[in-house]
Amino acid sequence: MTTSTTATDVNQPTLQPAAPTGRRMSLPVLLLVIAGTLALTSLVRLVTGADGITNVSQMSTALQLAVPIGLAGLGGLWAERAGVVNIGLEGMMILGTWFGAWAGFQWGPWTGVLVGIAGGALGGLLHAVVTVTFKVNHIVSGVAINILALGATRYLAPLAFEGHQGGSAKQSPAVESLGHFTVPGLSGALTDLNAKGWFLLSDVAGLLGGLVTNVSWLTLLAVALVPGSWWVLWRTPFGLRLRSCGENPIAAESLGVNVYKYKYLAVIISGGLAGLGGVFLAIVANPFYLEGQTSGRGYIGLAAMIFGNWMPGGLAIGAGLFGYTDSLNLRGGSANVHALLLLGALLLLAGAIWLVVRRAYVKAAITLAVGVLFFAWYAGTNEVPNQVVSATPYVVTLVVLALSAQRLRMPKANGMQYRKGQGK
Template sequence: MTTVTDLNQPSLQPTAPKGRRLTLPVLLLVIAGGLALTSIVRIITGADGITNVSQMSTALELAVPIGLAGLGGLWAERAGVVNIGLEGMMILGTWFGAWAGYQWGPWNGILVGIIGGCIGGLLHAIVTVTFNVNHIVSGVAINILALGATRYLAPLAFEGVQGGSAKQSPPVESIGNFTVPGLSDALVDLNDKGWFFISDVAGLLGGLVTNVSWLTLIAVALIPATWWILWRTAFGLRLRSCGENPVAAESLGVNVYKYKYLAVIISGGLAGLGGVFLSIVANPFYLEGQTSGRGYIGLAAMIFGNWMPGGLALGAGLFGYTDSLNLRGGAENVHALLLLGAILLAIGAVWLLVRKKYVPGVITLAVGVLVFTWYSLTDEVPNQVVSATPYVITLLVLSLSAQRLRMPKADGMPYRRGQGK
């Protein structure tokens, strides 16, 4: 029987990513630095909405489904299975969650929605692990299949029911939310002062304790829980070994197929939970097209986070924040953030030039100048730019962080039981 000591042999230990790791102190410094720059921009532009409590509360709500999808992708890819099918698994979660929720209550809807996502994960595992089909092909097929299946099932389940239609479910009862009494009001008052940095921190913290869904608490708790399971338990070590060197793992007695199956099913369940959040918390009903590509953005958040839960949470928060700009004073806030973008590009250019990367540094500086010129010559941005902001930010973040990334070594690689013999 394989023991934890066996699995600590060098052949199975995942190689540490090159460069500085995103530890908690570093993460807090990054957040503090970002808030300080944002505060400067807020004072210069007068766009107080970019860090108020309502904005941050909305950003948190929008970040949760992205983060859950990204967390699902992390579980699968740490076991060596690329999960492009996160979007489809989220779609299954939205439909199954709303279908069960309006009949038997929201908490039963959450459970059934998770099961719906797990079904998508199981299908992906069968196709990729057992039959060794290309992971990308399988994921895309699941996305198409989930969309087609829910479009077929929705009229059968919801048409003729009060409040339902061919593209929408009846409303689901709310699971409720909470506000920390006293603390929330104090942070709102402090945020309204408009002080440098302090008011912005108050806005961020206020968004975390004002009108927060109980499902949001569960989703946030899953981030440290995932880290602890994958990096502090024998189960997690065995699972990660399957994504780094499955042949070596098998030689030490690890059932690679079992761990890959478990990881992908858990991945589907987490993505399904993200879909449930959309159809029960964000909106109290299923609606066709509800996911709006959040499964893909969750995958981008996972990559941005370098396949680590902490970085993933930071990426989900960033994408959720940019998505929230569509809902609250988008044009004014996005215009103000052009100045923030120009400042960040200038800092990036200086960093590249100091490291003697002259060509990338000059290009980054030129882009920063163009962004600053755009900000200086305009008073607002078109609504089309506001709508596209989350997707543009996704592309920019991935392109800028691509050089520091290090995926699991066997991620997406085909594996057959006994191939190392």
């Protein structure tokens, strides 16, 4: 079997994925966009006095909230790169929370991590059996797993947790902490620099300070999984074969790839990553399992994956964005969200100018009109209702997906049914 991506014959199928139809943003342009956004955020902070939008504690909270979303999204990426749509991420996260807390309070937190991953992987295995072997519609299977996971944990929780100190039908006993670390010297210096309130420099210090202050060891592992997944999927023969199953499984089979095996592996890994996200919620974010604690993060993780165009780097940016907006609920939400209305107006103005340069005048006019509405909302109020603060993460999810829809390209065979020998 050969896995070379260079075709020697125009009629010979290869494992080379089709090129994206949209224009991919280059790294220098992406860095320029990020720098411009940070500069506008700093300007908004100075104008509004909402120092909380970029302080170290805000960024630390945002990182903690972004991790389970990113792990769920990373799980979705593995499955969908192999051609299996995984709507069941939410259910696999639920299994991770329950199994992680159940094992964690009995045998220690690191055992809870391993068992929680296994619980999520069990959900992934079930999804693989149903979709790959029995050819059930992927969406139907994913929804069924979400319902099954919720029902199973509700049944098991009273049996496992009642009678133990701190346990009940909806909550597990407390789980011992995995531990946190702070980079000595660097954390204090960044915190002091952030407190000075300087333009841009203090905001960058706040962002970096949140990455080195009171960070869980599990957070470090989750962050490392992003470049690790990129390297495995895009720099190894295993990853090439796996991605070929999501692009053209018939061509992959003709070159000797066991498509069923790679789909099974991808979906099981997907479930394990989602389960790890659930473990994070049950051991790090909270030291116990609590019914309903996933709160739709599996679905938001799926949205982060789509926003990231099925790429690990873009997924991480999307998870960070959603984690940041979610953190506004916990730290000075109303004042910070009110300040971000001005930031939204400025970003929409920049977008309108960019569309004018591209001669998309109708889109530019619509974008500018929305930006004017945001500015009018900001200028005409002193705060926003608490309901708006609570809804901000979900609104941002919808807006980001709507704005990024035109540049998306999912794997070509994603969600399609495949049978062995189909190309013969």
